[in-house]
Amino acid sequence: xxxxxxxxxxxxxxxxxxxxxxxxxxxxxxxxxxxxxxxxxxxxxxxxxxxxxxxxxxxxxxxxxxxxxxxxxxxxxxxxxxxxxxxxxxxxxxxxxxxxxxxxxxxxxxxxxxxxxxxxxxxxxxxxxxxxxxxxxxxxxxxxxxxxxxxxxxxxxxxxxxxxxxxxxxxxxxxxxxxxxxxxxxxxxxxxxxxxxxxxxxxxxxxxxxxxxxxxxxxxxxxxxxxxxxxxxxxxxxxxxxxxxxxxxxxxxxxxxxxxxxxxxxxxxxxxxxxxxxxxxxxxxxxxxxxxxxxxxxxxxxxxxxxxxxxxxxxxxxxxxxxxxxxxxxxxxxxxxxxxxxxxxxxxxxxxxxxxxxxxxxxxxxxxxxxxxxxxxxxxxxxxxxxxxxxxxxxxxx
Amino acid sequence: xxxxxxxxxxxxxxxxxxxxxxxxxxxxxxxxxxxxxxxxxxxxxxxxxxxxxxxxxxxxxxxxxxxxxxxxxxxxxxxxxxxxxxxxxxxxxxxxxxxxxxxxxxxxxxxxxxxxxxxxxxxxxxxxxxxxxxxxxxxxxxxxxxxxxxxxxxxxxxxxxxxxxxxxxxxxxxxxxxxxxxxxxxxxxxxxxxxxxxxxxxxxxxxxxxxxxxxxxxxxxxxxxxxxxxxxxxxxxxxxxxxxx
Numbered sequence: 001x002x003x004x005x006x007x008x009x010x011x012x013x014x015x016x017x018x019x020x021x022x023x024x025x026x027x028x029x030x031x032x033x034x035x036x037x038x039x040x041x042x043x044x045x046x047x048x049x050x051x052x053x054x055x056x057x058x059x060x061x062x063x064x065x066x067x068x069x070x071x072x073x074x075x076x077x078x079x080x081x082x083x084x085x086x087x088x089x090x091x092x093x094x095x096x097x098x099x100x101x102x103x104x105x106x107x108x109x110x111x112x113x114x115x116x117x118x119x120x121x122x123x124x125x126x127x128x129x130x131x132x133x134x135x136x137x138x139x140x141x142x143x144x145x146x147x148x149x150x151x152x153x154x155x156x157x158x159x160x161x162x163x164x165x166x167x168x169x170x171x172x173x174x175x176x177x178x179x180x181x182x183x184x185x186x187x188x189x190x191x192x193x194x195x196x197x198x199x200x201x202x203x204x205x206x207x208x209x210x211x212x213x214x215x216x217x218x219x220x221x222x223x224x225x226x227x228x229x230x231x232x233x234x235x236x237x238x239x240x241x242x243x244x245x246x247x248x249x250x251x252x253x254x255x256x257x258x259x260x261x262x263x264x265x266x267x268x269x270x271x272x273x274x275x276x277x278x279x280x281x282x283x284x285x286x287x288x289x290x291x292x293x294x295x296x297x298x299x300x301x302x303x304x305x306x307x308x309x310x311x312x313x314x315x316x317x318x319x320x321x322x323x324x325x326x327x328x329x330x331x332x333x334x335x336x337x338x339x340x341x342x343x344x345x346x347x348x349x350x351x352x353x354x355x356x357x358x359x360x361x362x363x364x365x366x367x368x369x370x371x372x373x374x375x376x377x378x379x380x381x382x383x384x385x386x387x388x389x390x391x392x393x394x395x396x397x398x
Numbered sequence: 399x400x401x402x403x404x405x406x407x408x409x410x411x412x413x414x415x416x417x418x419x420x421x422x423x424x425x426x427x428x429x430x431x432x433x434x435x436x437x438x439x440x441x442x443x444x445x446x447x448x449x450x451x452x453x454x455x456x457x458x459x460x461x462x463x464x465x466x467x468x469x470x471x472x473x474x475x476x477x478x479x480x481x482x483x484x485x486x487x488x489x490x491x492x493x494x495x496x497x498x499x500x501x502x503x504x505x506x507x508x509x510x511x512x513x514x515x516x517x518x519x520x521x522x523x524x525x526x527x528x529x530x531x532x533x534x535x536x537x538x539x540x541x542x543x544x545x546x547x548x549x550x551x552x553x554x555x556x557x558x559x560x561x562x563x564x565x566x567x568x569x570x571x572x573x574x575x576x577x578x579x580x581x582x583x584x585x586x587x588x589x590x591x592x593x594x595x596x597x598x599x600x601x602x603x604x605x606x607x608x609x610x611x612x613x614x615x616x617x618x619x620x621x622x623x624x625x626x627x628x629x630x631x632x633x634x635x636x637x638x639x640x641x642x643x
Contacts, residue, residue, distance in 0.1 A: 345488035348449050349498065349549060350476035350505045359501055363492030
C-alpha cells in the first residue's frame with residue numbers, strides 16, 4: 001500500500017443539506033417490520049446502533065488472494081470513508097443521488113454516510129476493485145457510485161469484508177448509471193464476518209442499448225441482504241443477473257431483486273444458485289415488473305436452491321407484474337436436496353458418497369460462477385464456496 | 399475359476415411389490431450375454447439391484463469375480479468391478495467428463511493403468527471433443543451411449559451391464575454401439591447386454607441369450623433364441639414356457 005490520503009466526509013453544500021434533512025427524518029423512522037413483504041422472513045430484532053457511526057476511518061487491511069489475483073486499480077473504502085489519491089478518487093456529486101426508498105436504513109445512510117466513492121471515466125480506463133472494509137463494531141455506511149460514460153465498457157468489483165470478528169452493522173449502497181450503448185460488468189462479493197449484519201441497497205439505471213452483467217457472490221454475514229433495483233430505462237437495454245450464495249451456521253442471506261422494465265425491447269435474465277446448511281436461511285424474491293411502456297420485453301428468472309441440512313431453509317419467491325401484453329416472461333424456482341439420480345450415477349462410477357456430493361455441489365455452482373466476467377476471481381470464489389461445503393461434510397453437519 | 403458375474407436366487411422388491419423372483423445367471427469372463435424380456439419383466443430392476451440403487455429390497459447372492467457384492471455400497475460395487483451403462487445416462491451440469499474421470503482416478507489410486515487406458519479408449523471412441531463438456535448435457539442419444547462406453551473403457555470393469563444400450567437410437571447408432579461392445583471384448587471382461595429388441599444382437603456376436611419374464615430367467619440358450627423371439631414375440635415364448643411346466 002502506498003501512503004493514502006483520506007478524503008473524509010463529503011462536505012459539499014448539497015450533501016450537507018441531504019444529510020441534515022435525513023437526520024431530521026431518522027428519529028421518526030421506525031425499524032422495518034417483517035410484516036412488510038420486502039422484509040419478510042428476517043429477524044430484525046437488533047439494535048442498528050447508528051450512534052456508533054465513526055467520524056474517521058480505521059486502518060485499511062492488507063492484500064489477500066483476491067487482490068493478489070487482481071489486475072487493475074484498487075480503491076479502499078474503510079468504515080464508509082473513501083481512501084485514496086485525490087486525483088483519481090472523488091466522492092459522488094449531487095446529480096447522482098438515486099431514489100433508494102425511505103426505509104430506516106436508507107434514511108440512515110443519507111444522514112450518516114460520509115459520501116460515496118465515485119467510479120467514473122477517470123478510473124474506468126482499467127478494471128476497478130473497490131475493497132470495502134469494516135474495522136470495528138461501529139455501524140458504517142459505505143457507498144459506491146459507478147458512472148459508465150456512453151459507449152464505454154466498464155469492469156468493477158465491489159468486495160466487502162470485515163477486518164475483525166466484531167459484530168458490526170453495515171449499510172452498503174451501490175448505485176450505477178450505465179450510459180447509452182455502454183456496458184457495465186459489476187461483481188459484488190459479500191464476505192462480511194459471521195457476526196455482521198449488512199443491509200445492502202443497490203439501484204442501477206441502464207440506458208439505451210446498454211447492458212449490465214451483475215454477479216453477486218454471497219459468502220459472509222450473519223444477515224446479508226441485498227435489495228436491488230435495476231431500471232431498464234433505455235430502449236434496447238439489457239441485464240444479466242447472476243448469483244451464487246452459500247449459507248452456514250445461523251447466516252441469513254437475503255436477496256430482493258427487482259427488474260423494472262421501462263423502455264421498449266428490453267431484456268433481463270436472473271440466474272441465482274444458492275445452498276444452505278446447518279441453521280442457515282436464504283431468501284430470494286425476484287420481481288419482474290414491466291411498465292405499460294415496456295413493449296416487447298423479454299424477462300426470465302431462475303433460482304435454484306440446495307437445502308443440505310434439516311435445520312436449514314430456503315425461500316424462493318418469483319413474482320411478475322406485467323402492465324403490457326406484448327412481452328415474454330418465464331420463471332423457474334426450486335428448493336431441495338442434492339439430486340439423487342446424479343448421486344447414484346456418480347457413485348456407480350466408483351465415487352464415494354462424499355466425493356459424489358462434492359462434485360455435485362461444484363457442478364451446481366459452476367453454472368453461475370462461470371458467468372462472472374472477472375474470470376481471474378472465479379477459481380478463488382469457487383474455492384471459498386466449496387471449502388464451506390467441505391467443512392460442513394467434515395464436521396458431519398449435512 | 400470364478401466367473402465375471404454369478405447371480406444366485408436374486409430377489410428384489412419395492413415396498414411389497416416383488417419384481418425379481420429368484421434370478422439365476424452366470425456370465426463367464428470373455429463372454430457376452432444378453433438378457434431379453436418384455437416391458438415390466440424386471441430387466442432394469444436387475445441392473446439397479448446389482449448396482450445397489452436404494453429403492454430396492456434385495457436378497458440372494460451376486461458375485462463379481464467371486465466376491466459377494468450385495469452387502470456393498472454402490473461405489474464399492476463399482477470398484478469391485480461392476481459397471482452399469484445407463485439406459486438414460488444422468489446429466490450433470492457443471493461437471494465435465496474430464497472432471498468425472500479425474501474423480502474416478504482419485505477413487506482408485508492403486509490403478510496404475512488408468513491414464514493410459516483413458517487415452518486409448520478416448521482415441522478408440524473419438525471422445526476428444528466431448529471431454530471438456532458437461533457430463534451428458536446436450537448430447538444426442540447416440541453420443542450419450544458413446545460416453546457411457548467410454549466410461550466403461552476407463553473404468554475397466556470385470557462385468558459390464560449395458561441397460562437398454564440400444565434404446566432411442568437410430569440404426570446407424572445401434573451398429574456403432576454394437577461395434578464398440580465388440581471392440582471392448584476381452585478375456586478379462588464379461589458383458590451383459592439388456593435389451594427389449596433383438597435388433598442390436600444382429601450386429602454383435604452374443605454367446606448366450608437369457609429370456610426374462612415376470613422376474614425370472616425362463617429360458618437360456620444360444621443366439622438362436624433371439625431369432626425365435628423375433629418370430630413369435632414374447633407372447634409365444636410365455637405360452638411355450640407355461641405349457642412345459
